[in-house]
Amino acid sequence: MTTYILRRLLATIPVMAVVALFVFFLLHLTPGDPAAVIAGDDASPAEIDGIRKKLGLDRPIWEQFGLYVWNLLRGDLGTSIFSNLPVMTLVKQRLEPSLVLAVATLTVAVVLAIPMGVLAAWKARSTIDRVVMGFSVLGFAVPVFLVGYLLIYVFAIQLRWLPVQGYQPLANGIGGTLRSITLPALALGMTYMALIARITRASMLEVLSEDYIRTARAKGVATSGVLLRHALKNAAVPIVTVIGIGFALLISGVVITETVFNIPGLGRLTVDAILKRDYPIIQGLIILFAASKVLVNLLIDISYTLFDPRIRQ
Amino acid sequence: MLNGSRRRWGLAASFLAGLALMSPAVAQTPKTLKVTMHADVRTLDPFWTTQTIAGIHGLMIYDTLFSSDADLKPQPQMVDTFTVSDDRKVYTFKLRDGLKFHDGSPVASKDVVASMNRWGKRDGAGKQLFSYTASLEAKDDKTFVWTLKEPYGLLIETLAKIGTSIPFVMREKEALVDPFKQIEEVVGSGPFVFKKEEWVPGSKTVYEKFAGYVPRKEPASGHAGGKVVKVDRVEFIWLSDPQTAQAALVAGEIDYLENPQPDFLPILESTPGVKLEKHPAMGTMGIIQLNHLHPPFNNVKARQAMYYLINNADYLNTIAADKNMQKLCYSYFGCGVAMETDAGSDAYKAPKDLKKAEALFKEAGYNGEPITILHATDHQYINPANLVMIQQLRKAGFLKLDVQAMDWGSVVSRRAKKEPPAQGGWNIFITGTSVLSSSNPITHVSVGMGCDKAWFGWPCDQKFEDLRKQWAFAQDVDTRKKLAVELSKRAYDQVPYISFAQWVNPVAYRSDKISGVLSVPSVPPMWNIEKK
Numbered sequence: 001m002t003t004y005i006l007r008r009l010l011a012t013i014p015v016m017a018v019v020a021l022f023v024f025f026l027l028h029l030t031p032g033d034p035a036a037v038i039a040g041d042d043a044s045p046a047e048i049d050g051i052r053k054k055l056g057l058d059r060p061i062w063e064q065f066g067l068y069v070w071n072l073l074r075g076d077l078g079t080s081i082f083s084n085l086p087v088m089t090l091v092k093q094r095l096e097p098s099l100v101l102a103v104a105t106l107t108v109a110v111v112l113a114i115p116m117g118v119l120a121a122w123k124a125r126s127t128i129d130r131v132v133m134g135f136s137v138l139g140f141a142v143p144v145f146l147v148g149y150l151l152i153y154v155f156a157i158q159l160r161w162l163p164v165q166g167y168q169p170l171a172n173g174i175g176g177t178l179r180s181i182t183l184p185a186l187a188l189g190m191t192y193m194a195l196i197a198r199i200t201r202a203s204m205l206e207v208l209s210e211d212y213i214r215t216a217r218a219k220g221v222a223t224s225g226v227l228l229r230h231a232l233k234n235a236a237v238p239i240v241t242v243i244g245i246g247f248a249l250l251i252s253g254v255v256i257t258e259t260v261f262n263i264p265g266l267g268r269l270t271v272d273a274i275l276k277r278d279y280p281i282i283q284g285l286i287i288l289f290a291a292s293k294v295l296v297n298l299l300i301d302i303s304y305t306l307f308d309p310r311i312r313q
Numbered sequence: 314m315l316n317g318s319r320r321r322w323g324l325a326a327s328f329l330a331g332l333a334l335m336s337p338a339v340a341q342t343p344k345t346l347k348v349t350m351h352a353d354v355r356t357l358d359p360f361w362t363t364q365t366i367a368g369i370h371g372l373m374i375y376d377t378l379f380s381s382d383a384d385l386k387p388q389p390q391m392v393d394t395f396t397v398s399d400d401r402k403v404y405t406f407k408l409r410d411g412l413k414f415h416d417g418s419p420v421a422s423k424d425v426v427a428s429m430n431r432w433g434k435r436d437g438a439g440k441q442l443f444s445y446t447a448s449l450e451a452k453d454d455k456t457f458v459w460t461l462k463e464p465y466g467l468l469i470e471t472l473a474k475i476g477t478s479i480p481f482v483m484r485e486k487e488a489l490v491d492p493f494k495q496i497e498e499v500v501g502s503g504p505f506v507f508k509k510e511e512w513v514p515g516s517k518t519v520y521e522k523f524a525g526y527v528p529r530k531e532p533a534s535g536h537a538g539g540k541v542v543k544v545d546r547v548e549f550i551w552l553s554d555p556q557t558a559q560a561a562l563v564a565g566e567i568d569y570l571e572n573p574q575p576d577f578l579p580i581l582e583s584t585p586g587v588k589l590e591k592h593p594a595m596g597t598m599g600i601i602q603l604n605h606l607h608p609p610f611n612n613v614k615a616r617q618a619m620y621y622l623i624n625n626a627d628y629l630n631t632i633a634a635d636k637n638m639q640k641l642c643y644s645y646f647g648c649g650v651a652m653e654t655d656a657g658s659d660a661y662k663a664p665k666d667l668k669k670a671e672a673l674f675k676e677a678g679y680n681g682e683p684i685t686i687l688h689a690t691d692h693q694y695i696n697p698a699n700l701v702m703i704q705q706l707r708k709a710g711f712l713k714l715d716v717q718a719m720d721w722g723s724v725v726s727r728r729a730k731k732e733p734p735a736q737g738g739w740n741i742f743i744t745g746t747s748v749l750s751s752s753n754p755i756t757h758v759s760v761g762m763g764c765d766k767a768w769f770g771w772p773c774d775q776k777f778e779d780l781r782k783q784w785a786f787a788q789d790v791d792t793r794k795k796l797a798v799e800l801s802k803r804a805y806d807q808v809p810y811i812s813f814a815q816w817v818n819p820v821a822y823r824s825d826k827i828s829g830v831l832s833v834p835s836v837p838p839m840w841n842i843e844k845k
Binding site for chain 1: 353355356357361362363435437491493494495497513514515516517550551552553554556557560561563564566691719720721722723725726727729758766768769
C-alpha cells in the first residue's frame with residue numbers, strides 16, 4: 001500500500017509541471033492587461049506603459065516564466081499585483097470558508113441523498129421512486145442562484161432567522177459559523193443531493209439484481225440488512241467517487257453560491273483575479289487546485305480498497 | 314404519517330430557529346458602521362491607481378489641504394490660512410495646528426511637498442498643475458510656498474478636487490516612493506486608522522476612529538468642514554452581487570449602500586427605514602468613444618452623422634428605468650453643475666434622421682467597411698448600452714458592424730491599441746465617467762483633443778485645446794461659463810465622443826439606524842454619521 005501511495009504521489013510531479021506551464025502561457029496569451037486595470041479609466045497610454053514596466057510585464061515572456069518557475073520551486077506563489085499581499089496569505093484567508101462550505105454542503109447532501117437513493121432503488125418504479133427522481137431533476141434544473149435568492153427571501157428577509165450574507169469564522173464560535181453557512185450549504189447542497197441520489201439509485205439497482213442479494217434474501221436476512229450491509233457497501237465505489245469529485249469541485253470554488261451569499265471563498269478570489277488579470281493569484285490558485293484534485297483522487301482510490309478488498313490486489 | 318411529517322417540519326423549524334438564537338453574545342460592542350461601496354478595496358495606495366474606490370479608502374485615512382463643500386466650492390481643510398500674491402503666481406499656505414499622523418508624528422510642510430510631488434506625477438489635473446508650477450517649497454514646518462510660472466487659475470480647485478486621484482497628504486517617507494510603485498505602509502493623518510491585520514481583499518476592509526484627529530470647527534458640508542467621527546469602527550463589506558447587497562440593506566445587515574443597482578431602487582424606496590440620497594452633481598455620463606485615427610471616424614462628417622443615429626432617451630430607459638434618476642442631458646460638461654451648457658447640440662437634439670446620417674457617412678467616404686465595436690458584456694451599464702447602440706446602428710441599415718464581445722478587462726487593454734481595426738484596433742467602445750469629473754474641462758479627460766496626448770480615441774483639435782487652456786487660466790466663474798459655451802460649440806462640431814445619457818446613482822442607507830449622512834456627488838465620507 002505504501003509503495004502504491006508513493007508511486008501515485010511521484011506521478012503528480014509531471015502533472016503539476018504541465019499544469020504550471022499550461023497555466024502560465026494560457027494566461028499570458030489571453031487578452032487583457034493588469035496595468036490598464038490598475039491605471040484606471042482616465043489613465044493615458046504612457047501611464048499604462050509606466051505601470052507595465054514597474055510590474056515587469058514588459059520583460060520577455062520566457063524571462064517572466066523562468067522567474068515564475070524559480071519562485072514556485074522555492075514555494076513562493078508570488079504577490080498579488082493589486083493588493084500587494086502574498087498569494088499564500090490571500091489563500092489562507094479564503095481556505096476556511098471554502099472548506100467549511102464544502103464540508104457542510106456535502107454533509108447535507110450525503111445525509112439526505114444516500115437514504116433517498118437507497119429508498120428509490122428499493123421501491124423502484126413506485127411513487128416514492130418517481131418523487132425522488134423528480135426531486136433530482138429539479139435539483140439539477142433549478143439554478144443555484146435562484147434557490148439561493150429564494151432561501152434568502154424566506155429565511156433571512158421574511159422570517160429573519162438567518163443572515164442574508166457573510167461568513168462568520170470558526171474562531172468566533174461554531175454557532176455563528178453554522179448560522180452563516182446554513183443557507184449557502186442548503187442552496188448548493190440541492191445540486192449535489194440530486195447527483196448523489198441518482199448515482200446511489202443507479203448503483204443500488206445494479207447491485208440489487210445480483211445473485212448474492214437474492215441469496216441473502218433467501219437466507220432470511222432482514223430488508224435493512226440486505227440494503228445496508230450487502231447492497232450499499234457493494235454499490236459504494238461509484239458513490240464515493242462522486243462525493244470525492246464533488247469535494248474537489250467545492251474546494252476549487254463555487255463562485256455563484258459564494259457571490260450570492262457573500263462567502264469569501266477561493267472561488268470568488270479566482271474569478272476576481274481573472275477579471276482583474278491578477279496573474280500571480282490566478283497562477284497560484286490553479287496550481288493549488290490541481291494539487292488538491294490530485295490529492296482527492298488519491299484518497300478516493302485508497303478508499304476503494306476499504307469498500308472492495310479485490311482492488312487491493 | 315401526517316403527524317410524522319409535521320414532526321419533521323417542526324424539527325427543521327426548531328433547528329433553524331435554534332440557529333437564529335446562536336448569535337455570539339456581545340458585551341459593549343463598539344459602534345460599527347457597516348457599509349457596502351461600489352467596489353472592493355484592493356489597492357491601498359490612492360496615487361498608484363485612479364480607481365474611485367482607492368479614493369474612498371484614501372479619504373478615510375488621509376487628509377487633504379482643501380476640500381469641496383456641498384456646493385462644490387473649495388474650502389480649507391488642513392490649511393489654516395493662505396495668501397495669494399498680486400500677480401496670482403505665489404501662493405503661501407500655513408497648516409493648521411494639531412495635525413498629526415496615526416503614528417503620532419506631526420504633519421509638516423515637507424510631508425505636504427513630497428505628497429503633492431508624488432500625486433502630481435500620476436493625476437491628470439495634478440500633471441496639468443505641475444506643468445505651470447515653478448517651485449513648491451517648504452518654508453518652515455507649517456508653511457509652504459507654491460510658485461507658478463503663469464497665473465494658472467485652478468490651483469485651489471485642483472487641491473480641493475474630490476474626483477480621483479485626490480491630492481492626499483502622506484508621510485514624507487511614503488510620499489518619496491516611486492509613484493509607479495505601491496507604498497508599503499498606510500499611515501495617514503485623516504479621521505480613521507486603517508486596520509491592515511483585519512483586511513481581507515475581496516471581502517472586508519476595516520477602519521477605526523483616530524482618537525488623535527483634531528477636526529475643524531466649521532460644521533461638516535460635503536467633504537469640507539469638521540470631520541467629526543461619531544462611530545468607533547467602519548467596516549467596508551464587499552457585496553459583489555447587487556441583489557444580495559440590496560437584500561442585506563433591507564434586512565439591516567448593512568447600514569449604507571453606495572451604489573444600488575437602478576433595478577432595485579423602487580424596492581429600496583418602498584422599504585420602511587431606507588432612504589435614498591442624491592446630490593445635484595451626482596451621476597454617470599455615458600460615453601460612446603469614437604476612434605479618430607481610422608476610417609470612418611477619422612472624418613468629422615462620420616462623427617457628426619452619429620448624432621442623427623443615437624437616441625439619448627433609449628439608453629436612459631434601458632439603464633435607469635426610474636424617471637427620477639434620468640437626465641436627458643446634452644451638456645459635454647454634465648448637467649446639474651456650474652459648467653452645464655448644451656451650446657451647439659442642435660443636431661443631436663433634432664429628430665433622428667437616417668437619411669441625413671447616411672449622406673454624411675457617404676461624404677466621409679464610408680463604403681460599407683466593417684465598424685469594429687468592443688462590446689464589454691460583463692459590465693452593469695456598459696453591456697446594455699452597447700446593445701442599445703448596436704440596435705440603433707443596425708437600424709440605420711447602411712452600416713456594417715463587427716461586434717466583438719469580451720470582458721471589460723479586455724476592452725481596457727484593447728482600447729489602447731492604435732492599429733487599424735483589422736489589425737487588432739477598434740472603431741467604437743462604450744464607457745462612462747462621473748458627472749463630477751466631466752464638470753471641469755481639465756479633469757474631463759475624454760473631452761480633451763490633444764492628439765497623441767489625448768485619451769483613447771485620440772481626438773485632435775488645437776482650437777479646442779486653446780479654449781481649454783483659456784478656461785484653466787480664467788480667474789472667475791463667469792468667464793469660465795462663457796468659455797464653457799465656446800468649448801461646447803467646438804466639441805459638438807468636432808465630436809470627440811458622443812454622450813449618450815446621464816443618470817443618477819443615489820446612495821441608500823438605513824435612516825432608522827444612522828443619521829448625518831453627508832450629501833456629496835462622489836467619494837462618500839464616513840465622518841459625521843451617527844449610529845442610533
